[in-house]
Amino acid sequence: MPKTLVQVDWLTLLIVAVLIGFGWANIYSTTYISPEEPVLDFTKIYGRQLLFIGLGIIISVVVLALESKFFERFASVFYVIGIVSLLGLFVFGKTIAGQTAWYSFGAFGLQPAEFVKTVVALALAKYISDFGSDLKKITNQLKAFAIIGLPLLLIMLQPDAGSALIYLSFVIPLYREGLPHAYISTGFMAAAVFMLTLKFGFIIFAPIFTVLLIIVYLFNRRKKPKLWKYFLAFFFGVGFSYSVNFILNSVLLPHQKERFDVLIGETNDIKGSAFNLYQSEVAIGSGGWTGKGWLKGSQTQGRFVPEQHTDYIFSTVGEEWGFIGTSLVVILFTLLILRLFHLAERQKSQFSRVYGYCVMSVIFVHFFVNVAMVIGLFPTVGIPLPFFSYGGSGLWGFLILVLVFLKLDAKRNSLN
C-alpha cells in the first residue's frame, strides 16, 4: 500500500482533486439558500455532494489497496455483474422522468450505467490483450463491438440516449489497437455530412459535395487513385445526406429533433425548447473576463438555468468566474486527458494500455459533449461533466474508472 502511494501518478490525482473541489464550490453556489446554514446538511444538495466526495475518497483508497492483478483476472466477472445490474433495472429500477436508470435506496439512488463504463473498459482490455485479437479481422471486430454494444443496447432501452452515446468513445482504443481507418473516417464523415446537411439542406449540400469529390480526384490523378473508392464516397455521402431528413423525422424522437433545431438556430423558442440553452448562454456570456464573483451571479442566484448543478454546472463557472474560470476548466480537462494519454502509452502490458485508452476516451467524450452542449455547439444531451457535476454515482463511477488505471499504472513494471 505505501509503495502504491509513492508510485501512483500524483499529477492526475491532483487535477482530479482540483476539479472535484472547484466543482463543489460551484454546486454550492447554485443550490445554497443562506450563508448561515451549515454546509454539512445532507438534505441539501451541496451537503449531499460533500457526503459523496467523502465516500468517494474511501472508495478510492479501497481501489488503490486492491491487488492490481485483480482487475484483469476478474474483468469478465465484473462485466457479467455490470450487465446483470443493467438488466435488473427493468425489474427493480425506479422510473424518474421517464427513464428507468436508477436503483433507489431510500433518499439515495444508484445509477448502474455510471459504473458499467469501467467494466466495459476492463472487458474490452481483457478481450484484446488476452487473445491477441487482430482487429483487422471482421469477426474480432464484431466481438469487440458486441462487448460494447450489449450494455449500450440496454441503456438505450432505459431510455437514456445520452449515456449510450458515451459508449461510442470505446472506438478510440479499438482504433489504437488496429481497427481499420475506415471506421474512424466513415464516422467523422457521417457526422460532418449530417451536420452540414442539417445546416444547409440536401439541395445545397449534395452538389457541393459532388464537385469537391471530383476536384479532389482530379488533384490526385497522378497518384492513380482507385476510382471505386470515390464512387463509394459519393454514394455514401449523397445517400446519407439524403436520409438525414428521414433520420430526423422518423428515427429521432420529437424532442431530440427539436434539440437539433435549437442548435442550428432553426427554432428560437426561448420560452420552450431553447430555454435551457438560452439561459445557459446568457449566464456564461454575461460573465466577462473575471465573472461576477462566487455566489454573485445573477442568473445562477436567480436559478434561471435549469439543471444547473448537474448537466449545466459549467454555466455557473462561466457566469461567476468569467473567461478566466472557464478557460481554467477547459485547460484542466485537456491536461487530464493528455496526461492519461501519456500514462496509457507508457504501459508495458496491452491490457493496461487499452484500459488507459478507454479511461481517457470516456472522460474526453464526456467533457466534449457536456461543455459543447452548454455553450451551444452540440444538441442537448443529458450527461454530466466528470468530477464537476452533482451526483454520487457519476462521481464514484469516474473515480473508480480513473483510480483502477492509476493502480495499474503504479504497478506497470510488475504487470506483464
Add this chain to the structure above:
Amino acid sequence: MRKLLPIILVSFTAFLFLIRLFYLQILDESYDEVSTNISVRKVYDYPQRGYIYDRNGELMVGNQPAYDVMAVPLEVKEFDTLELASLLKLSPDRLKTQLEKAWRYSPRLASVITPQLTKKEYAFLQERMHKYPGFYIQKRALRDYNVDHSANILGYIAEVGDREIAQNPYYQSGDLRGKQGVEEQYEEELRGERGVKHYLRDIHNKNIKPFKEGKFDTLSKKGSDLQLTIDSKLQAYGEKLMQGKRGGIVAIEPSTGEILTLVTAPSYDPDLLVGRKRSRNFTELYYDTIQKPLYNRALQAIYAPGSPFKALTGLVALQEGVVGLEEKFRCNGGYTYARGRRMGCHHHPSPVQMITGIAHSCNSYFAQVYRRTIEKYDTPQKGIDVWNKHMSSFGLGDYLGYDLPVGRAGLLPDAEYYNKAYDFPTYKWYASATLSNAIGQGEVLTTPIQLANATAAIANKGWFYRPHIIKSIDDQPVQEEKYTTKQVTTIDKKHFEPIIQGMHDVFNYGTASFLRVPGIEVCGKTGTAENYVKIDGERMQLTDHSIFVAFAPKENPKIALAVFVENGYWGSRYAGRISSLMIEKYLKENIERKDLERWILDHTLEDEYAKPYSGEPFKINQ
C-alpha cells in the same frame, strides 16, 4: 499515426471551446444587458402629480389613486383566460389582443393590460392576482377635479402612446402624461421624477435582494404644485355666462399680463376625462365637430376684430400725425371712397371728432383717418408696412408667446400680402382697397387673447407684459424674463388719453351707455363683425358676431378683457353685457344688476347656431 488521434481530438476541442467561450464572454457584449433584463426587476415608485391652485390659492386640481393591471409577457404562464377576463371586466378577445400588443411592445417590459381601476376594484383583484404569474398591479395617481370648469385651460392626463414612448425615453408603457393646457405645458414640473428600485429576482419571480446594494436605485421626486394666474371664481362665472353661446372671454390683469380668465364655450366638465371613462368621453368630445368642445376658441379661433379695432386705427393716425384731435368729419350715413364704392355707417350725431368718433363708433371717420395714414407715404406699400409695424407692436398678427400649448397667429396684412393678392405689379392697388381694415372688417384677423392683450396695452397707455398663466411653482413666484419684460408699443403715451376718453364715453353716451357698472369707471368698445361659413361647399353669411373689449377702472386698471360671442349680432347685445358683468364680478364680487345677469343666463344662441344646419332658408341679424 494512430497515437496522434487523441492528441488531435483533444487539442482541437480545447481550441474550439476557448474560441467559443472567448466569443460568448468577451466579444459579444449583448449578454450583459440580457442578463440584467432577466434577473433584475425594476420596481417603480410614481410620485404624486403636482396640485394646481388658482391665483387666490383655491385648489383646482388634486389627485386620487388608481390602479393599472400590468403584464410582463415573458413571465405570463398558462392561465384561465375566461376567468381573468371576467375579473378584469374585459372580453376574452380584448384580453388576448392586449397581451399580443404587450408582446410586440416588449416581451420583457411591463405593458398595461387594463388601466385605471378604482380602489374598490383593486381591493377585489389584489387577493386573486397571485394566481396569474406575470400580471401585477401598478398604483398610479389620477386627477381629482375640485372644479367643473376650466377644462381647456387645465388640459387632462392620458396614457402615453407608442409614438411618445419612441420619442421620449423617459416614458414607458402605462405612464401618464399631460395633454393640452397647463398639464401639457408644465408636464415636467407637474409629474416630478419617477423613482426606481432594482431587485435581483429568481426564476419564480421572487425578489431575492437589492441589486448591487441599491447602487442604481433612485428616489422619486414629488411633482411641483402650480399656482395659476386664473381667478377660479371669475372663470366659473365666465363659463356660466357663456352657456348656450359660442365664443371666448379672455381677461388679463394689465399691470402684470396675468391671465385672469380664459373662457372658451362650449366647454366640458374636466372630470369627464378621468379614469377608464376617459377614452369613451374623449372620443365623444373629439367627434363633436359642430360644437368643438376641445377647441379652445379663446386661443385658437380667429375672428375679424370689428369696431374695437377703431381704437387702434385712431392711435396709429394720431401717432402718424395725420389728424388733429379737434378736426371734424361729417358722416352722412356712410363714406364714398371710390366710384360706386361706399362704406355704410349707422345713425348717430354728426359731425364727429376722434373722441366722439369712438364713442359713436363712426365708420366714416375711421375710414378717412385710416386712408390718410396709408396715403401719407409715396406708395400704399410703404403706408401699409408702417401701419403693420404699429399694429404688430400691440401683439397682433403673431403668436403672443403665452405659456399654453395651442394658439393661432391671426392675420395682420402687410404690403407683401396685398401685392400677392392683387398680383402687383401687373395690377396696382391703393389704400382704398384695404379700407375695411380701418374698422376691423378687412383682412385683419385676431384671436380673443390677442384682442384682450391689445386692450391691456391701451389700458396701460402703451405697453404690456406677455400674457401668461403661471403665477408660482412650489410657492416660488415665476420670474421668467419672457413675462417680466415690458413690451412697448410704437405709440406715444400722450395719444392714449383721447382714445381712452372715447372708450369711456362709449359708456357715457355712446354705444354701451346702458351697460354702465355702478361706481366703476369702465372704458370699452363695442364691435359687430360680419362673418361667413362654408357648409357643404356653400358660402353663406351668418348673423354678425358680437364683440366687446373693455378695461376698468379707467385709472389704474385692474382688468382688461375681450369677449367674442359668435352670431350674437351687435356688440353690446351679448358681448357688452357679458363684459360688464365680468367687470362687476371681478371688481365688486357681487352682482347688483340681477336683471342684466338674468337676461344673459336666460338667452342662448342655440337656435341661431342650428340655422345653417337646418337645410332650410334662414334670415340673419334679426
